[in-house]
């Protein structure tokens with residue numbers, strides 16, 4: 220069994236991004252909007268700032284109060300869209316309930332949408348055009364598989380989870396690489412049977428769902444899930460200790476997809492349109 224070591228691969232990618240940025244005439248500048256006081260969001264933003272610093276990318280965090288009006292947030296995005304010195308814009312999710320997240324995402328210029336969440340970028344991905352940016356987590360998963368030279372074409376890929384940020388774009392990106400893709404969710408019947416067919420299994424649920432006997436022998440298991448268990452320990456969707464005994468490759472939590480997502484985001488942030 221081989222561990223898909225996202226921690227070390229992400230460091231390598233950040234170093235590569237740093238080299239690209241240092242040689243480029245156009246300097247990237249990432250603007251991150253943080254609304255409210257959500258502690259998890261604050262940590263994510265701090266981690267992104269740290270990674271940007273490591274990659275030699277200028278970053279600015281714009282903090283807005285929980286009570287900010289939707290209109291004010293949209294105006295801020297418009298201002299950032301218009302600023303030539305800002306090359307990438309990210310709005311940290313989730314947003315307060317009184318704000319329509321789809322309106323906010325739609326307001327970001329697709330050419331600065333480093334998260335790859337705007338309708339233009341997701342639409343392009345869906346119809347097989349080249350988006351300006353691919354969503355960070357699925358792109359990070361593919362970067363990790365590619366680093367370990369894991370073949371994708373013709374493989375049976377099973378994805379558990381169909382969110383807009385992970386499951387759906389992940390499915391599109393595997394299809395683009397000529398895999399045969401099954402997407403499962405909370406209404407899927409006979410989940411165990413579907414999981415058993417996977418040459419590559421990607422789980423993005425947020426609870427312990429992948430147990431030992433479910434996975435195919437020597438398959439590749441990528442655990443996107445990350446949450447705290449009842450003891451407060453960071454964990455993923457996969458019962459790592461047991462599943463790792465029968466698979467060929469497996470990503471740990473922490474140290475797997477998490478750091479890859481950040482590195483992938485910095486790769487996106489280094490692009491200047």
Ligand code: NAP
Nearest residue numbers: 356380381382385404405423424425443444445476477480
């Ligand atoms: P989400 O929007 O909550 O989506 C969860 C998905 O899991 C949904 O599609 C849901 O189905 C499905 N699901 C729930 N219970 C299920 C069950 N019993 N059987 C099968 N499917 C089930 O979450 P997300 O934003 O995609 O995130 C998923 C996990 O990945 C979370 O733990 C999150 O923290 C983590 N995450 C990690 C990274 C990273 O960088 N490592 C990045 C993003 C997210 P329905 O659609 O039917 O509700």
